[in-house]
Amino acid sequence: MKKEIKFNIEDLDLFYGEFQALKKVNLEIEKNEITAFIGPSGCGKSTFLRTLNRMNDLIENVKITGHVTLDDQNIYNAIDVIKLRSRVGMVFQKPNPFPMSIYDNVAYGPRVHGIKKKQELDEIVEKSLKNAAVWDEVKDRLKRNALSLSGGQQQRICIARALAVEPEVLLMDEPTSALDPISTLKIEDLATELKKQYTIVMVTHNMQQAARISDKTAFFLLGELIESDRTDKIFSNPNDKRTEDYITGRFG
Amino acid sequence: MKKEIKFNIEDLDLFYGEFQALKKVNLEIEKNEITAFIGPSGCGKSTFLRTLNRMNDLIENVKITGHVTLDDQNIYNAIDVIKLRSRVGMVFQKPNPFPMSIYDNVAYGPRVHGIKKKQELDEIVEKSLKNAAVWDEVKDRLKRNALSLSGGQQQRICIARALAVEPEVLLMDEPTSALDPISTLKIEDLATELKKQYTIVMVTHNMQQAARISDKTAFFLLGELIESDRTDKIFSNPNDKRTEDYITGRFG
Amino acid sequence: GCSDGTNNADANSNVEQNNNQSNNENNDKDVNDEEELSGTVTISGSTSVEPVGIGIAEEFMAFNPNVIVTYEGLGSSAGITNGNERVTNIGATSRGLRDNEKEFGLVEAVVAYDGIALITHPDNPIEDLTREDVQKIYLGEATNWSEFGGNDEEIVVVSREAGSGTRGAFEEIVDFEDQLTSNAIIAEGNGNVQSTVAENPQSIGYVSFTYINDTVKPVPIAGALPTVENVQNESYTIARPFIMVYHEDNLNDVSKAYMEFALSNEGQKIVEEVGAIPVN
Amino acid sequence: MDYNEKIHAISRTREKRVYKNKSKDMSVNKKRDVMEAVIEKIFLLSAFIAVISVAAITIFVFYKGLQPFLPVREASGYSFWSFVSGLEWKPSGNIDNAKFGVLYMIFGSIFASAGAIVIGVPIGVFTAVFIAELAPKKVAKIVQPAVELLAGIPSVLYGVFGLGVIVPKIMRISPQSQGQSLLAVMIVLSIMILPTVITISEAAIRTVPKHYREGSLALGASKITTIFKVTLPAAKSGILAGVVLGIGRAIGETMAVMLVAGNPESGIPTSIWDPVRPLTTNIALEMGYATGLHQDMLFATGVILFLFIIILNLALSKITSKAGE
Amino acid sequence: MGVLKDNLLKYIIYLSTIVTVGILIYIIGFIFYNGISHINLTFLTSNFDSQTQFIKVESMEGNMRNDIGYIQSLGIVLEQNEEGSTYVASIDSNSTVKNGFNRANKAFSIKRGDEIQGIGDTRIESMSLEEITSLLEGHSNYELRVSRPGDGVYPMIITTLYIVLVSLAIAAPIGILSAIYLTEYAKPGKLLRLIRFATESLAGIPSIIYGLFGMIFFVITLNMGYSIIAGALTLSIILLPVIIRQTEESLKAIPNVYREGSLGLGATQLQTIRKVILPNAIPGILVAVILSIGRIIGESAALLLTAGTVARIPDSLSSGGASLTVKAYHVAKEEGNIAMACAIGTVIILLIFTLNMLAKIISKKLNRAAAK
Ligand SMILES: Nc1ncnc2c1ncn2[C@@H]1O[C@H](COP(=O)(O)OP(=O)(O)OP(=O)(O)O)[C@@H](O)[C@H]1O
Ligand SMILES: Nc1ncnc2c1ncn2[C@@H]1O[C@H](COP(=O)(O)OP(=O)(O)OP(=O)(O)O)[C@@H](O)[C@H]1O
Ligand SMILES: [Mg+2]
Ligand SMILES: [Mg+2]
Ligand SMILES: O=P([O-])([O-])[O-]
Secondary structure (H helix, E strand, C coil): CCCCEEEEEEEEEEEECCEEEEEEEEEEEECCCEEEEECCCCCCHHHHHHHCCCHHHHCCCEEEEEEEEECCEECCCCCCHHHHHHHEEEECCCCCCCCCEHHHHHHHHHHHCCCCCHHHHHHHHHHHHHHCCCHHHHHHHCCCEHHHCCHHHHHHHHHHHHHHCCCCEEEEECCCCCCCHHHHHHHHHHHHHHCCCCEEEEECCCHHHHHHHCCEEEEEECCEEEEEEEHHHHHHCCCCHHHHHHHCCCCC | CCCCEEEEEEEEEEEECCEEEEEEEEEEEECCCEEEEECCCCCCHHHHHHHCCCHHHHCCCEEEEEEEEECCEECCCCCCHHHHHHHEEEECCCCCCCCCEHHHHHHHHHHHCCCCCHHHHHHHHHHHHHHCCCHHHHHHHCCCEHHHCCHHHHHHHHHHHHHHCCCCEEEEECCCCCCCHHHHHHHHHHHHHHCCCCEEEEECCCHHHHHHHCCEEEEEECCEEEEEEEHHHHHHCCCCHHHHHHHCCCCC | CHHHHHCCHHHHHHHHHHHHHHHHCCCCHHHHHHHHCCEEEEEEECCCCHHHHHHHHHHHHHHCCCEEEEEEECCHHHHHHHHHHCCCCEEEECCCCCHHHHCCCCEEEEEEEEEEEEEECCCCCCCCECHHHHHHHHHCCCCEHHHHCCCCCECEEEECCCCCHHHHHHHHHHCCCCCCCCCCEECCHHHHHHHHHHHCCCEEEEEEHHHCCCCCEECCECCECCCHHHHHCCCCCCEEEEEEEECHHHCCHHHHHHHHHHHCHHHHHHHHHCCCECCC | CCHHHHHHHHHHCCCCCCCCCHHHHHHHCHHHHHHHHHHHHHHHHHHHHHHHHHHHHHHHHHHHHHHHHCCCCCCCCCCHHHHHHCCEEECCCCHHHCEECCHHHHHHHHHHHHHHHHHHHHHHHHHHHHHHHHCCHHHHHHHHHHHHHHHHCCHHHHHHHHHHHHHHHHHHHCCCCCCCCHHHHHHHHHHHHHHHHHHHHHHHHHHCCHHHHHHHHHCCCCHHHHHHHHHHHHCHHHHHHHHHHHHHHHHHCCHHHHHHHECCCECCCCCCCCCECCHHHHHHHHHCCCCHHHHHHHHHHHHHHHHHHHHHHHHHHHHHHHHHC | CCHHHHHHHHHHHHHHHHHHHHHHHHHHHHHHHHHHHHCCHHHHHCCCCCEEEEEEEECCCCCCCCCCCEECCCCEEEEECCCCCEEEEEECCCCHHHHEEECCCCEECCCCCCEEEEECCEECCCCCHHHHHHHHCCCCEEEEEEEECCCCCHHHHHHHHHHHHHHHHHHHHHHHHHHHHHHHHCCCCHHHHHHHHHHHHHHHCCHHHHHHHHHHHHHHHCCCCCCHHHHHHHHHHHHHHHHHHHHHHHHHCCCHHHHHHHHHCCCCHHHHHHHHHHHHHHHHHHHHHHHHHHHHHHCCHHHHCCCCCCCCCCCCCCCCCCCHHHHHHHHHHHHCCHHHHHHHHHHHHHHHHHHHHHHHHHHHHHHHHHHC
16 A cells, blocks of 8 residues: 655754754654654654644744645645644643533534534534544533543543544644553554544653554654654664663663 | 661551542661652552651641551651651652752751751751762852752752751652753762662652662552562562553553 | 803703793793703702702702702812813802902802801810910911810811812911911811811811711800801801802703702702801 | 744745645635634724723823923913922912922822831731631631722721721820821721732732742741741742732822821921821812812822832832743 | 741731731721611612602591591601601501602602601691691692601612623723733733733722823713713723733633644634633633622722712713712711711622622632533
8 A cells, every 4th residue: 555645744943932842853644644753751742743733833932944734735824724723633631621511522623613503513423422432431411511521531522522623634642641541541442443534643652652553653852853663663673772762761 | 788677658548538549558668778669640659658758748638547657656646747857858750949049948958957057057058969969060159049950950959958957768759750861860870879878769650760770669550559579570570460561561 | 052062961951951941931931930840950069068059959859850950069169160161050169269260250159158167076175265266276376275274285276178168268267378287187078177076185177067066066256156146147257158150151941940049038948957047 | 813924934944836725725714814803903902992091091190280380381380399399288279379399298108108018018918828828728718708808898988997996096195186197097008908918918829839838848847937938938029019019009099098197288297196198188188179270289299199100010010020030 | 947936927927817807807897886877778778868849649538546646638647756857657558648749740659757848838847746737637638848868878879880880881891802812812022011011000090090080081071071971981991900900810720721622623713712711711700890890889089080979860871970989988078977988888898798709609600610
């Protein structure tokens, strides 16, 4: 099967004011794969992930240069940012359902994009919750406040919420770091399931997790992309000494 | 060399209101060793560490039962809490120097305990900073605000501050988790150095760190102490399946 | 035209309303005056005049139930300004107009006279003072009650604020204009003068007749108690006029009727009832 | 919107390429972007009303208040110097006799505020410490609403209370014969600034990170030592902001002060038993009775008051920006 | 620090708290003690100024009773008080005085406590009760001179309510929109600093200056007269910083993850504000509104010079009126009537207390709902 490139990043520099958080990052992210970003705290994983759907635009004093395309369109001038964000969904480290009902959470995106019909919404909500593997647990209490659920359920609601706008890519920033082991497993299984339809990019600080589920792994250090390759390659035989040191726990 | 028991904990239960955070914990902590606590987030590592110098007393609705002795004295009734805390120093996850000069930070403890003479204080400050391996870096700017230092330096200032009251035990709660790799290494070296004089108890979520520097490792899960033993034993051949699963990254 | 521009909204509509009425019913105006008069009269100004203004207003409204009269107690100067600026139909002042105010061309109507009573704490043994005594006290030349046969205590002089009609009149009549002792305590309003005097046994103050109450003791001057009769028979001389000022063109029909009523016998009866002195 | 700048920044670094769909994608959202921008402008406009108000009030007060000193007006040209350095306030009907000196009032205002700070701030800060650090939850739940209620009582009632309770008490102990005095003003004001000082100090104390306290306690310091050596110093700038706001309130307070100050027409207070006439009461006392030059002079008093407030605000923003560092 | 010093400091802290609370109790006690005698239902429901009218009443066949003061043909009992005023002490259930008309032909029902001052043009002030009884008895229809006593605060309550509503209607939207601008849109820079400086300055300007401004600008220059609208506009400016600051607090308290969550789904800034931010900020906004009500109720200097001192029920925005606090100030200043001032003060304090409690309950309730 020939691989399709979803994201193409060339020479990406990112500055928070004077501080350069990303340095000449070049990376291709392939369709229907899970790409994992690993690296010690503060190395720029989240920052990089957030450039992919322009969430960094919200931060003051950010300066970005370089070239990021999604399906060959420059995300910084050829694609409207609102459009981009509905094509590139995002799941955050801490589950962040809105303080409203489960239903309203999932219907939020479609509503924002103009879908009003109850029936249509119902369908989307059900489908998204099913895709996020949480339908069975919540189908009887869709009107309940989403905040009353457990952390793992909340995170899957957030995934369902992201799926409801039918994105092509799903960005996940340490989606399991606030969860217990069982919920973590569920999310991991879900991710492996979802990659059939979506492209997934995931930040993790748990190397075992990266090894378990990702197809490709990118290792960051101090804002630089040190190395990116097939996951098995990175974990068994990395090119760079620093990657090896990190993976074997010599620092971080 | 015969081992001396510093802390002896028997059947320790701890409740936050209704929630039981520690369940029948039994552990002996030996003198002049580094004991590491590991376990997934929320398993009670910090809670347990904080019972050892009664920092949990500050939290409302905490109920503690069981038996904790320091040098065979019960810390909950035979030792005055102020005394206990000067015998059992503590270093926190996030470096927390007071917003005052480096000198005042380190002199804080001795002053609180009644030492007023400038010369005496000078000596204590110098000695503590030297012990904390940060003297050379700050000796020319002792009057500078401690907050102007880097994270790693701040953390060593905090260690110096703890050492200045001449404790017997040093509790450290993830002391390097907010630090960069180089600072981390410095602190680790420092810990190995300090154990000659002090008993060290350290929480870490970095298993490599535990493996690198600790003599003994205790593994917690959901408030229970699953297993504690010599570090090499725990990492090579644990008794409990759950310990093995955790160490090999099957969850957490 | 001038009045239309500057009247407030209330007064404006009333002017029109009343114009219509008076056109239709010009023939037997007297009969209709009582029955049909309606609209709003706005008065503002001296707080000393307030009881008189409100008393007359209540009676006027009794006869003319469709009329509303409002009285803003803001001070004499504010009254003159508001009368001149047409903020209200009528301004009320408890002092005569100053030279610059005379230039406004306001009509001045004396609606009552008012006595100003000298008051002390009820425990003060002083029985009587002459006008010269009062003058000395307020000039700061006499500072101890023993000088007038009282206790050997310092005199605490209480005065109204600068610009007050009451103060202006008091200073003029007692003759110490602009020479008030710098030790004087200044209290705002008749009420605060009273409260201040009522609470300090060594103090002396002055308030309008219409406000005096039993927390303080009125002091006779040269044997004459501050009463309406004594003012009328001129044995008590500390008195001044209450004046309503207005621009003729700023009076709507109700306001005209109010002024007429104030000067009528019925109106003057009310003046007496509230403790002031009728004009005749 | 502002992203566009960044977009330009990025596109400038790259040579242009041809993108499919570009025009369609962008034009669909033209309308939405315009609406967002318009609504943002409405928000901005609302926020600007505050600026307009301040400007209007300032211009107006200065316009009225500076007139008497400008030679343009007929019978005027009162010397600004005699105004700010004068020790007598005698607004006579006869303009030639009139004296408008506010220096003694400036002293009165400063002394009164300083006194209120000296009395009120320690009590306020300690009460805040109690609520934030020492009080059991239940007790804090009673004390806090009490403080809020104290803040809600209209100043007129403080004045009535001052006249009815504080002034007579001072009269009894004062070497002078009257109770209206600088001391009375200080006491009333110190009560009135309490809520400001308490609420702001409490907030400042609460924002001191927990880890400072833990650090101190873990060294074997007692709770009280921790409060005085670590918590309060760390909350210093917040508490200072509360103090400055308290000074603002003290300088600006009118109705309560008027009833207990004595408001004499001359004289710099030389002891706490002397009556005073703070700037605010000078305005409120005579505004209803003033015309012409007299009225303008009251506005001029307002100008002086205004300058005080501006200076305080500048100090406050200095303090808060320093705290933000 | 030694244990001794520790304890000393602790006692100073306790003492300060006791002083604070003690002062509060003292002040409130003083006000209640002096004011409570005035307070009853009529105080809250009657006018401040007494009101005199001529009331036409039909005669009737009352009960056959012989007590002094009973007017058979009106079905009422009259009594006299120490000051010699004759007042209606009780009214028969079928009495015609309930269906009187005033000279403007408006229905007027005589109530207990109303003073009867005369019949037709005859005044009865100096008469004894017997004389009055015989004078009144046996007419076929009457025109009574009736005076309804005042000394109540009803008009001030209504005026206060008006001013609260109007000022909030002006200040709340502006304040909330400003707060949204400041937290959600504004970028750090000159503009933001200017706006912040302005709101802080507004908060610092003494209300007497607002009063001066309102008086000359709204009352005189804009020709609004002493009116609710002039008072409310002046107050709105005073309220702006209160509302802005409080709303901003509650906006800032909303975790950023909600904003990111919404924007990450492709919602626009405005949609995010409307659907996620505002619903969450409502408790804070409500508290802001309640706190401003407290501020309005407590204001005197600014309202005095813009809405005036008249105790009347305003019939439009352009008519003036005294708020509770202004009236308390006015009676203290003019009449030295401390009891009345304290009675009004009692009402004010109870109002403020209720508002504060309400704010607490609302924020607690809504916070809890949000946490669910
Ligand atoms: N808004 C910001 N302003 C300034 N610096 C920032 C900002 N956000 C992040 N940084 C800095 O940029 C660097 C990269 O941050 P980033 O959050 O991307 O790291 P990360 O790899 O995700 O770390 P972690 O594993 O802790 O989440 C860090 O040094 C961080 O301090
Ligand atoms: N003050 C508290 N009140 C109630 N529950 C608490 C409190 N502090 C901690 N807990 C709970 O007690 C459990 C143990 O917490 P603890 O902080 O000891 O975990 P930990 O092992 O240190 O985790 P981490 O690695 O995240 O620091 C957790 O479930 C936590 O939610
Ligand atoms: Mg991150
Ligand atoms: Mg922990
Ligand atoms: O209020 P007065 O002007 O009459 O003193």
